[in-house]
Amino acid sequence: MSESTTPALPVTFRPGRTRVILLTMACVMFVVITAVALMLERLGPGERVSFVFTAALLSGVLVLLSRPKVVADDKGVTVVNITRTRRLAWAEILKVNLRPGDPWVFLDLSDGTSLPALGIQPGVAKESAIRDARALRALADAHGTGAERAA
Template identity: 50%
Template sequence: MPDADLPTLPVTWAPRRNRAVLLPVSALLVVVFVTVALALPASWQLNDRVALITTGLVFAAAGAMLARPHVVADADGITVVNFVRTRRLHWAQIVRVNLRQGDPWVTLDLADGTSLAAVGIQPGGGREQAVRAALGLRDLVEARGATPEPATTK
C-alpha cells in the first residue's frame, strides 16, 4: 500500500460520542450529589453528607473510566488505553487487526499468541467510523510491522 493512503502519524482513535456523553454526565453527577448533600436538612449528620459526596465521586470516576479508552499510533508503535490498563506495543508485535461483524471493539492478535482488545476503536460510535479506523490501523500494521527492527551491535 502506498504511504499516501496511510493515516498520518501520530493518529488517535477514540469513541468520541461516548466521551461527549460520559464526561459531562460525570461532572453533572458530582454537582448533583454535592448540591443534595449541602441542601439536606440539619438533622442529617456530616457522615451522611460525606457519604453522598463520595457516592457522586465514585459514579463520576466510573464514568471517566468508561470514557478513557483510546488508541494512539505513532512512528514506533501503538499505545492501547483501555478502561484500566495501558499497553504499549511495537509494530512488529501486532500480527493482525480484527473487527468482525458483531464485535464490540477491535481485537489485536499479537506475535506472542495472545490477543488484546483495543476498546478505543468500537462500532458504538458509528460502525462506518470504526471500520475506517480499523482499516487504517490494519494498513499501518501491515506497512510498519513488515519493517524489521534495526540490529544493534555489541
C-alpha cells in the same frame, strides 16, 4: 487500503462520542448528587460528605470508562484500555480485527494472543470505528510485518 490513505503519525484513535457522553454524565451526576446532599436539611455533615464521596466514586468510574484510546506512532502502538496500558512494537501486531458484532477492535499478536483495543469501538459511531480500524490496519500493514515481508 494504500499507503496514501494511511493517516500521518502520530495518530490517536478514541471513541469520541462515547467519551463526551461519559464525561458529561460524570459531571452531571456529581453536580446533582452533591446538590441533593446540600439541599436535604435533615442530613448531618457526615452524611453529606458520604453523598459527595459516593458522587465522586461514581463519577470516577465513568471517567475510567472514558479512558480507552489507541495511539500509533513511528515505533508502534500504545493501547490504553480501562485500567491497563500496553505498548506494542509494529512487528508484534499481525492483524487488526473488527468483525461484525465485535464490541471493539482486537489485535492479533505475534505471541499467539489477542489484545482488545477498546479505543476503537463501534457502539455509538459505527462508521467512525470502521474507518479507524481500517486506518490502523493500514498502518500495521505499512509499518509492521507486512513492511518486513516486502523488504
